[in-house]
Amino acid sequence: MGERILLIEDDPQLGAQIADFLGRAGFEPTWWTGGRPLQPGESSAYGLIILDLMLPGTYGLDILRQLREGSDVPVLILSARNDTADKVRALKLGADDYMTKPFWPEELVERVRARLRRPVMQRQSLLELGTLQVDLQAREVRVEGKPVELTRVEFDLLAALAKRPGAAVTRQWLVENVLDPEREGSERTLDVHVSRLRRKLGPGKHVETVWGIGYRLGEGGGT
Structure with a gap:
């Protein structure tokens, strides 16, 4: 299989569709239907994380903020919120890309490929x-x-x-x-x-x- 992708999306129909497209594109998707903080070192298992913002019990940006305290894994945000302020806030917190719903799954796959072709950001001071x-x-x-x-x-x-x-x-x-x-x-x-x-x-x-x-x-x- 190809690069491992973590998908965090609570919508069962959309999540299944995205996971299917990722699998057919050669990736190895892991799908979480609920949000939770990633444990130390857990993010290193994935080449990229696709993160919904509106999750039951938590907010996607809180997950992103916690993740960026110790990991540079690329993060692509999915959200029904298309306000510019939300996009700017996500990017400032360390998101690498932002897609608004609804979207074409084919475009999502191409954005994932494009992001994985770029070098991972260096963290040293x-x-x-x-x-x-x-x-x-x-x-x-x-x-x-x-x-x-x-x-x-x-x-x-x-x-x-x-x-x-x-x-x-x-x-x-x-x-x-x-x-x-x-x-x-x-x-x-x-x-x-x-x-x-x-x-x-x-x-x-x-x-x-x-x-x-x-x-x-x-x-x-x-x-």
């Missing part, structure tokens, strides 16, 4: 790539050992890329997860922040453009 150092805990950046002063948005943008070294991160994801959606949530604004970040990092050009997709962090030579 100090990230290094070539001459670039990003200290997530201290919120400090150094290039060739010299400190670089960044704004809040510039640091969060760099940190988001540094956690996925070498992986292309879409402009839409960066807009939704780095920028303030109430004030500056546009791809045009994102590009301005990227331009300023590049100037501050210097001629190494660590932030590379992936045309048609977004940006990635490389060791240099990007444009």
